[in-house]
Amino acid sequence: MKCDHCDKPAVIHETVIRSGVLAEVHLCAEHAIAAGYPVPIEQPIADIFPQVLGSAVKVEGAKTKERTAKCQACGLTFAAFRKTAMMGCPACYEAFMPMIAQIIERAQAGATHHVGRSPVGGDDSQRLQKLRVKLTKDLESAVAAEQYERAAQLRDELRSLDQPIRGSQP
Amino acid sequence: MNQPFVAAISQIGPDSDVVVTSRVRIARNISGFPFSSRASNPVLQEILRVVRRAVDHSPHATPIDQGLRWIELQSASSRDRTLLCERHLVSRNFATSDKPRALALSTDENSSVMVNEEDHLRIQFLCAGSRLTDAFQSAFKLEQSLALALNFSFHQRWGYLTACPTNVGCGIRISAMLHLPGIQIMKETDRIKRAARDLHLAVRGYYGEGSESTGDFFQFSNQTTLGATEESLLGEFNDVVLPRLIGYERDARAAALARHRTKIEDVVFRAQATLCAARLLSAEAATKDLSRVRFGVIMGLIKTDLAIVQRLLLQVQPAHLSVINPIALEGDDMEREARATLVRQTLALANPEMK
Numbered sequence: 001m002k003c004d005h006c007d008k009p010a011v012i013h014e015t016v017i018r019s020g021v022l023a024e025v026h027l028c029a030e031h032a033i034a035a036g037y038p039v040p041i042e043q044p045i046a047d048i049f050p051q052v053l054g055s056a057v058k059v060e061g062a063k064t065k066e067r068t069a070k071c072q073a074c075g076l077t078f079a080a081f082r083k084t085a086m087m088g089c090p091a092c093y094e095a096f097m098p099m100i101a102q103i104i105e106r107a108q109a110g111a112t113h114h115v116g117r118s119p120v121g122g123d124d125s126q127r128l129q130k131l132r133v134k135l136t137k138d139l140e141s142a143v144a145a146e147q148y149e150r151a152a153q154l155r156d157e158l159r160s161l162d163q164p165i166r167g168s169q170p
Numbered sequence: 171m172n173q174p175f176v177a178a179i180s181q182i183g184p185d186s187d188v189v190v191t192s193r194v195r196i197a198r199n200i201s202g203f204p205f206s207s208r209a210s211n212p213v214l215q216e217i218l219r220v221v222r223r224a225v226d227h228s229p230h231a232t233p234i235d236q237g238l239r240w241i242e243l244q245s246a247s248s249r250d251r252t253l254l255c256e257r258h259l260v261s262r263n264f265a266t267s268d269k270p271r272a273l274a275l276s277t278d279e280n281s282s283v284m285v286n287e288e289d290h291l292r293i294q295f296l297c298a299g300s301r302l303t304d305a306f307q308s309a310f311k312l313e314q315s316l317a318l319a320l321n322f323s324f325h326q327r328w329g330y331l332t333a334c335p336t337n338v339g340c341g342i343r344i345s346a347m348l349h350l351p352g353i354q355i356m357k358e359t360d361r362i363k364r365a366a367r368d369l370h371l372a373v374r375g376y377y378g379e380g381s382e383s384t385g386d387f388f389q390f391s392n393q394t395t396l397g398a399t400e401e402s403l404l405g406e407f408n409d410v411v412l413p414r415l416i417g418y419e420r421d422a423r424a425a426a427l428a429r430h431r432t433k434i435e436d437v438v439f440r441a442q443a444t445l446c447a448a449r450l451l452s453a454e455a456a457t458k459d460l461s462r463v464r465f466g467v468i469m470g471l472i473k474t475d476l477a478i479v480q481r482l483l484l485q486v487q488p489a490h491l492s493v494i495n496p497i498a499l500e501g502d503d504m505e506r507e508a509r510a511t512l513v514r515q516t517l518a519l520a521n522p523e524m525k
Contacts, residue, residue: 074204087332087333088208089203090199090325103336104338104396107335108338108339108397109393109397111396111398112327112396112397115397115398117399119324153397156398160398160399
């Protein structure tokens, strides 16, 4: 069987639910990797196609970042954070991206954004508008990447912005 | 602080047969400071000063609360710190640490703020029985009044920032302390714990994080704090999870009594007999047997006021006992004798037939 996107032989065969309809997916190695499946064959990655090498370099880059990341504000290193699971200061959250995003999303059952109250006195309507735009964009790319669980989570977060009871008013 | 009767943990409220206490706790940090664990003592002192000013000027000092009392933990005696811990107003770490830290506490002991725990502020409302909606509203009322004077650390994506990244977002912990002897007797505890974990709930013991469950008391709390509004987290816990847990326990009690009546009577009356006859009692043994007597009272096997048993559960804890008997040392025979005497006399007074 051929790949859905090109003429190469498909190595991944899956049945998925897309927009409520059952659909069969057949992908060659390249398109499988591009869609986020684990590498399906024994062949060395470099032989399959050069782009994957690029992403391997990216992974290596992320690992280096994990080893060297340090918060400029309080001096906490990511390695030290790893040991105690305690951040040093608010700025650590930016300094330890993207590793911290993974940790938070895993701990929060896949949740990706805060949709609750914000400090009294802040301009909440503007913040919510920005959040709505970002969530919509993230939702579109999650659907495009066929990450349906994440898409469902983002949809729920987007919907909760419309709940009538919103807390920032005293 | 020496009066145990104010403490929520020693009172009874709605659904007290299962729900001992309801609690809502909100974590907040003040912008411009490192989190408590990375702050030096002078910085922690400065945080205390800033928070104290906010507490003193808080419009929350309404007639209901008559303001918040400020207790510096460093200058409090070790007994007073343990008293606070036994009343579930502070964590054990907070009680034993030697860093500058304080507790702001309302006269009715329902509202409190731990300052310089893991987060700069842990704003709490704790009350007896199933009253999570009240706890939620009161905790946020206090949070909002403090927010008028303090600038809380907030991130566009992650919401309120906390020292531990797993608490970001709403920074809210909704919890209920439940008495589950029925589930325990029906050997359903592991199943309930598994179900709770599937619902992203944490299950802890009598004294919260890292503690074992004593006397069939378990604390359930939400673990998800991101991606949902505060109201929906409360709704999920209060309208879905809690009624289900209460239902399981009541069903388990009824089933246990229907199927194993003699066994239950044996456990309950044995515990009662021990408490009415023992001359030496450890805190652990007293808690365990009082939990069984509590179960017996609820099931109508023992005719005693539930409030008296609930109060004893707090009074037998070491620091509370030492208020009554200051000479005894924790764990020695004199202490265990004082505990046994207190329990024996209280139960005899409550029910003269028990003598």
